[in-house]
Structure formats: C-alpha cells, structure tokens
Amino acid sequence: MPEQKSLRHLWREWRSFVLFAICLLFFRTGIADWNVVPTGSMNPTILEGDRILVDRLAYDAKLPLTDITLARLGEPRRNDVVVFASPRNGTRLVKRLVGLPGDVVELRDNRLLINGRAAGYEPLSDAELGQLGWQPDAGRQLLTETIDGRSHPIAIGRNDGYRYRSFGPVRVPAGHYLMLGDNRDNSADSRFFGFVPRALLIGRSDTVVASLDPEHYYLPRGGRFWHPLP
Template sequence: MKQWLKDNRGFLLFLLCFGFVRTAVADWNPIPTGSMRPTILEGDVVFVNRLAFDAKIPLTDVSIARLGEPRRGDVVTFSSPKDGTRLIKRIVGLPGDVVQMRDEVLFVNGEQAEYTDMTPASEVLGGDVSVPAIRATEHVAGSSRTVQILPRMGARRDFGPLKLPADQFFMLGDNRDNSEDSRFIGPVPRALLIGRAHHILLSADITGNWLPRWGRTASAIQ
C-alpha cells in the first residue's frame, strides 16, 4: 500500500485539489428539468461560482467568510429547505421584501410587475405531449428576466403576501407553471445557497436527439 501511494501520489494530489475546487470554489451542474425554461434548458451544464456569496468549509453549509451579497435577479443553486435536493432558481425576493403573487402576476414590496414582449410558444412536457405557452419579459423592482407561463397547467398562481425574514430569499423558476420553488418549499436561508450560476458550459438536447446545442455553449445566463 505504501508503495502504491508513493507511485500514485501525483494523481491522488490532483484528485484532492479537484475535489476541493469543486466543493469550495467552482462547480458545474447538469440541468435535468425544465423549471428554468426558457433561460436554462434540460441538458444544459451550468458553471456555478461557489465563492459568489460565502466561503464555506467544503462539504458543509458552514460559512467562514461573507464574500458578496445575493442580488435580486441572480440565478443561484441551493439546497432545498424541504428535503436537501439541489435546485436552481432565480432570486426575486431579498431579506425584508414583501413578496406576493396574484393570478401569476408578481408583486415585490407592493410594486406590480410589468410584462412586455409577450410571444406565443409551445412547451414539450414529455414524449409527444406539448401545451401552449406564453413567454414575456418580466420587469419588477429594478430587475428583468424572460419568464414562461403555461395557461393550461394547474400551478400555484396566488401566494402571500409574505415578508421575508433576515438572511432568507424568495426563489422562483422562470418557467412559472412548472417549477417547485419558494411557493412550495418556502424561503431559502442564506446558509443553503451554494453559488451563482454564470454561464452555460455546454448543452445537449437530452429530451430529443441528444445532439449538442452549440449555440448555447459558453453563453451567459441572464
């Protein structure tokens, strides 16, 4: 065993450094669901900056230093406060904000979101099943993003008002009628934030022909 360790110490050191970087500095996450459509698609692999908000002891949620503040509109990965599942959503509510939804319309601190550039689309739910969709640009509280609404889906379209406690954030998926987010799992404590998603590293059409989607490679997440 000693000889094996000696002969392979370079490779073992590489694995140790690789593991440290992935658990403490930067990570990449394959996306299995469509909860962030149209911003992020199934089969995208996103780059996540784990040092965007906190430096943490690897493999724990213990922060040893605050490095930055989450911003409204950030796309982030986090551990679900419900069951620990890793999720990726968008921050729409910051600590102290009052968040509400009325018939799918988002309100932040009493300000009603404005929806522009509304266009029809189609959402594939699996196999050959598809439903009509509407995509629009949502503007509220100084941030904007493209969201998708599925009129025929029975989603939770009314919520709150809820005032967010200190160090807790309200998350929504951009695909509003097909996302398990803070409407269902509650606000997300800062300690459960993993990092900010910056870019799509690569992408493949995992719901269709599995071919690469070169046009999405290295694109920034807005």
C-alpha cells in the first residue's frame, strides 16, 4: 500500500537519527550527562553558566530512563561535588557532600566541625583569587576550606545575623548525606531540605566542560574548558 511504502521510506530516511537519539538518551540517563548550572550557590567553585560533566556511574548503576538501582559501584566521599534530586521537589541540584552516614556535623559561624574535628580555613592568596575567575562583592570573603586533607574554595558573607550560619550538632542518618553549597550564605542546601537519601544521588562532577558567561552576552569564559573541580 502507498501509505506503508511512505512509512518505510520515512523510516529509512530517519532511522539513523532516531537510533542516535535513543542511544544518546540512554547514555545521558545511564552513563554520563552534563548539566548547565544556572545559579551561584556553588561559587566560587562552579560559576553561573558552567557546563559540568556528571559521572552517573560514580556511585550506582541505574536502569536508563528510571531511578531503579541495578548495582552499587562506589561510595560517596566527603568533599565530592554531587548532583542529586532535591528531597523537597525533585529539582536537580549540585552541592558539596560534607556529611557521610553516621557523621556528627556542626556549623559554627560558617566553620564546619565533623565528628568533633574542625575544618581548616585560610584566606585565598592573590594568585588563587586570580585563577578562580570570580570576584566576590564587598560583603563576601573567600577562604580555602580543608577537610580530610582535601581543599576547596568557599565564599562566606560578613553578615553575622544570617540565621543559617550555624546549626547542630546533627547526626547524619544511615543511607543519607548532608550537602552544603560552597557559597555558604547563598545556597539552598541541607540546611533547608534536610538530609539526602542515596536513592536521590545522580552522580559526581569532577570537571567543567565549558562555560558561557551570562553577564557578558554568553561569551565563552577562557580557562574554564575542561576545568577540574577541587
């Protein structure tokens, strides 16, 4: 029939594209993905407009297009930059993992204590500030935070009245994690939505693939292509 011939012809024309789209969809939902970061909650580590690579096999292998876990492949580590679904509304978020199951976590005036041990804090040097590609406003301070020998930059405000600068001590439940943004006074994180269950973890990000600056006509940011995340 003419209609069947037309459908077969259409399939022959579009078959390669359809198969490619299906393979790409399975790849992005099961193996690796990239996310555009629209907010500054992870400044200065991740900037608005960064495109981050997400390793979806870092922790669990999941059935593509679903949240069904097939196998546990690795354990989240403290200081990982983690992409996960918000426990509150399912929105995809990226934050830093600071509390593992069983940890006792406390925040005192934006300084972390984990299991009774204080994290280390040092001002960033001029050279380190120049490498970040991000300058804080007058009301914000940049520091290097060191936990378990791993360091990364954070931004904290100078407003002592901010109510979420301190919390705890709290114990992280089994199978859950405590997440904070590196931009401590400008991040909706576990201080707002609580602990994150492992089932909501999507993957880990170690790299900025590319970056477009939304404040400068989305021009590419030099130095942030395949930029490693601390």
